[in-house]
Amino acid sequence: MAVERRIYWLRHLVLIAVVIIVLFPMVWLVSTSIRRDQAAFSSNLFSSRVTLQHYRNLLLPERSVGRLILDLQSATYATGDYRGKSQEELKKNVESYLVKFDSLMEESQRMVSNIESGMASIEKDVVSKEKKILLEINEIRINDKELFENRLKQIGTFEEPQMAYAVGRILETTVPSLEGVYPFYVDLLGERAAPITEAMEDYRQKYESTLKYRDETLKALVGLEFENREEVIKSLNSIDKYISLSSVDYSEWRRVEWLRVINRYLREVESSLSETEASVLNQARTNLYDSFKAAGDAWEVILSSNEKVSQELSSLAGEAFGSDYYEYIEVRETLSGIENSIAELKKSLAVSESAVLELEDSFEIAIPTVISETRKLSALIPPFELVVSKGIESSNSISNAKLAGSLDGVLSAMETIDLVNGQLADIKNVEELSSELSELSSKLSWFVDNREVLMKVSGNSEISKGADVINIALSNLSRVLPVLQTSVSDYIEVSKSAKEAKSRLQNLEIEKEKLLDTISSHEKEAKKAEETYAHALEAINIRSAMLHIDREILSMEEARNYVSSLTNLLNSYFKIKASVRYRTLFWYDDFVKASTEARDGTVLLKELISSMKVMKDDLASKIYNYIELRFLGTSITLDDFGKMQETYNTLFQQVNAKYQRASRLISDLIEKPTSYSESYAAELREVDKSLFRANQIWVQKESTYFYFVRWLLNSVIVALAVALISVTVAALAAYPFSRMRFRGRKQGLLALLLVQMFPSIMFMVALYALLQFLGSVIPFLGLNTLGGLIFLYSGGIAFNIWLIKGYYDTISNSLEEAAMIDGATKFQAFTRVILPLARPILAVVAILTFMNIFNEYLIARIILQDMNKWTYAVGLWQFSGRFETSWGPFTAAALIGAVPMVIFFLVLQEYIVGGLTQGGVKE
Structure with a gap:
């Protein structure tokens, strides 16, 4: 089967x-x-x-020149890592650094020699390949012509209005010129461009006249000697900067050259010449000015003609592509304007609505004051009514004046409130304010209505005290009512503006929808027209590029100009990258750039080496004496270190920039070769190695390189210690929970489980304070010590106790009982029977603990301040800066840091599977 x-x-x-x-x-x-x-x-x-330099820098860090200068300074002044060393130790360190300095200078000179000889030999051979490069470029040129001709055949021909419309759109964004492609565009238009053609011809004549009169003026100066002759001649020769076949700047020339130099000095010269000579010079000078001014005017005519013709051609859209397309374009332009208006209205409306909300908030702020004063005045009315009802008249001039002033204020406040309330009548969202103002107005009106009877009893003490209350209320209201009146006026104005904006926005949205419908109805025909228009543009651009395609390229400069003129065309219409198609030329140019950068960098490096050797020799002649003086109690600062550091910073920064650019270019040259460059790959690699090595000799090495191995050892020590402590303590602690029955056993297990629910970082403040205290009693367990870090890490054993306890539960009790029958004690049965059987789970606990502790960052970063005591995880963070990360050293350090974990894992791997799977099932 x-x-x-x-x-x-x-x-x-x-x-x-x-x-x-x-x-x-x-x-x-x-x-x-x-x-x-x-x-x-x-x-x-x-x-x-x-x-492998990143690995060398981390494992076997080499002192570069920049680092040696700093170390020499530190050793001389006995600072940093050299503090506390003896005089002999410092002298030995300085001597070794000076020897290293000399060796680096010699190696730098060898690198310079390698770079110079390598680039020179390649350059000599590459330059001889120019003919081959030009030959290949000309072959590609023929292929380009065939490519363009085939594309033009695919596109086909176009009607005259279509071509004219496309050219008109091009002219809108093209600066007029009597050279380049602009005359080609004008020729395509024929009679339609007659104004431009005439203006260009007129300008050409004025341009040639200007140069002619310039030469006549120069000729008239022959044989004349005067103080500013050279300045005048230089100014006359600078006319080419202000006028050409592509532009003219008459106003700038008149300000800078004519008024300040030519006219100013030549008039002085004319005054010292004979009448005939002065007349000739004056005529030449005047003709020059008039012709330049006329040329400027003629150029303005070209610009205006270009704009006029472009506008006329833009109206050909209907004739060229149909009335639907013309309408489509107009609608699109209208739609664009409407969309801009909608965007502006939305911004304006958002501002208005925000202002309305702010004003409504100000109304809410006024309400408590209004309510408070209303209650005051309301409470005042019953006592006043009581006094008035008694009919006992009592008044004098003082009390009358006081009460009259209060009542006048009441009347004024009531009128203001009624005015504000009248404005609020038609406004929504302010009903509460309007209601409270009405209530206040009604209270105020009582005092106004009863003015006469109140005046008759103004001398009464109750009335007098009441007048004081009225004045206080009016004072409080005077701080609110003017602001409220202004806010209400603003609110009405802003609300009206917002309402109008909403109405206009709604109308524009409706109009926009209509235009979108119109666009949608013409979209199919418009797409066809736009496709035809795009092809017409493509045909024009291709034809303009083919103007000089039949001419053979005879020089590298012509080749560059040719490639530059076709780069955008090839990328836009053929999706061909010029850097790939003309790699022959680009490779040559990139090599020239790389050679120039390497050469310039080498010149600077030679200067740096020479300067450093002189300064080092000068320093070496006196540095030992200064060390001795320092130990004798005389502190002297050497200026040599400052000079060396300044020279290093100034010159090497430039060297590094040039070598980096050269190295990147050489990398591209190697990775993107051309037909003639493959033989140079080996030499370029050697040059690149020399550039890289020269950089490594001089670059300022990061201090992290010199501490990395120490950090790695610190992490290994801490992780091994914690793993050993954790395994030992957890193995002993788990045994009673597994084998013994005692009061509090379940609660203890539950407590261990609950501990795992809270991360240790929650107790960081308490732990920090604990280590601070322990450090004062037991120094090696304090802050900034590996012992203190081990102490904190050792607290996380609850999980390990549960893990080992589960494994113990799987080991049969009969094994222990048999050992005890044979005479073993409980402890001997544990150590000689249980522990050997539990080796798998102990290995698992050790591996998990080691890996967790080795990679822990947060606690170590808080506890350890001394750079020498950092762990691997904390040190790794140093490779990440604020603005950039050193990815090379960072990734190399990450891989090196994985080695201890891998080794530890491989040593104990045979126990992992058994240790993890056992303990999960209980017999």
Whole structure:
């Protein structure tokens, strides 16, 4: 019986995708760690420019020149890592640094020699390939012609109005010129461009006249000697800067050259000449000015003619592509204007609505004051009515004046309130304010209505006190009512503006919808017309590019101009990159740039080497004496270090920039070769290595390089110590919970479980204070110590106790009982029977603890301040700066940091599977 073989292709595809996704980060890490350019996010995952320098810098860091200067200074002044060292130790360090300095200078000179000789030999051979390059470019030129002709055949021909309309659109964005492609566009238009043609011809004549009269003026100056002769001649020769076949700047020439130099000095010269000579010079000078001015006017005519013809041609849309297209264009332009108006209205409306909300908020602020004063006045009315009802008149001039002033204020306030309330009558969202103002007005009106009877009893003490209350109320209202009156006026104005804006916006939205419907109805025909228009533009651009395509390219400059003129055309219409199609020329130019950068950088590096050697020799002659003086109690500062650092910063910054640019160009030259460049790949790689090595000799190495190994050892020590402590304590603590029955056992297990619910960072303040206290008693357990960090990490053993306890539960009790029958104690049974059987879970706990502690960052970053005591995770953070990350060293450090974990894992791997799976099922 045949067995059918099933093909699980979908499963295989999923597995392949998963493997790729999982392995990609590792591949990225490796590739980035060996790249010279540190381009972590380059489109090219792999680079041909690889190096192990990042690993060397981390594991065996080399002191560069920049680092040596700083270390020499620190050793001389006994600061930093050199503080506390003896005089002999410092002298030995300085001596070794000076020897290293000399060796780096010699190596730098070798690198310079390699760069110069390598680039010179390649350059000599490359220059000899110019004829071959030109030959290839001319072959491509013939292919370009064939490509363009075939494309023009595909596009086909166009009616005259269509071509004229397309040319008109081009002229709208093209600056007029009597050279280049502009005359070609004008010729395409024929009689339609007659104004432009006439204006161009007129300008050409004026331009030639200007140059002619310039030469006549120069000729008239021959044989004349005067103080500013050279300045005048220079000014006359500079006319080409202000007038050409492509532009003219009459006003600038008149201001800078004519008034300040030519006219000013030549008039002085004329006054000292004979009448005949002065007349000749004056005539030449006057003709020059008049012709230049006429040329400026003629150029303005060209510009205006260009604009006029462009506008006339824009009206050909209907004739060229049909009335529907013309209407389509007009509607699109109208729609664009409406959309802009809608956008502006929405912004204006948003501002108005925001203002309305702010004003409504101000109304809400006024309400408590209005209510408060209403209550005051309301409470005042009954006592006044009581006094009036008694009919006992009592008044005098003082009390009358006081009460009259109060009542006048009441009348004024009531009139203001009634005015405001009348304005609020037609406004929504202010009903509460309007109601409270009405209530206040009614209270005020009582005092106004009863003015006469109140005046008769103004001398009464109750009335007098009441007048004081009225004055206080009026004073409070005087702070609110003017602001309220202004706010109401603004509210009405803003609300009206917002209402009008909404109405206009609604109308514009309706108009927009109508225009969109119109566009939709003409869209099909418009697309066809736009396609025809696009092809017409393409045909014009291709034909303009073919103006000089039949002419043979005879020089590299002509080749560059040719390629430059076709770059946009090839990319826009043929999706061809000029850098790829003309790689022959681009490779040559890139090499020239790389050679120039390398040469300039080498000149600067030679100067830097020479200066540094002189300053080093001068320093070496006195540095030991200064160290001795310092130990004798005389502190002296050497200026040599400042000079060395300043020279280094000034020159190497330039060297580094030029070498970096040269190196990037050489990388492109190697990775993107051409027909004649493959033989140079090996030499270019050697030059690139020399550039890289020269940079490494001089670049300021990061201080993190010199601490990395120490950080790695610190992490290994801490992780191993915590793993050992955790395994030991957890193994002992888990045994009673597994084998013994005692009061509080369940509660203890529950407590261990609850501890895991709270992250240790929650207790960081308490832990910090604890270590601060312990450090004062037991120094090696305090802050900024590895012992203190181990102490904190050792607290997280609850999870491990649960894990080991579960494994103990799977080991049969009979094994211990048999050992105890044979005479073993409980502790001996535990150590000789249980622990050997529990080795799998102990290995798992050790591995998990080691890996967690090795990668822990937050607690270590808080506890450790001394750079020498940092762990690997804290040190790794240093490769990430505020503005950029050193991806090369960062990824190399990440891979090196994985080595201890991998080794630890491999040593204990045989126990992992058994340790994780056992303990989950209880017999």
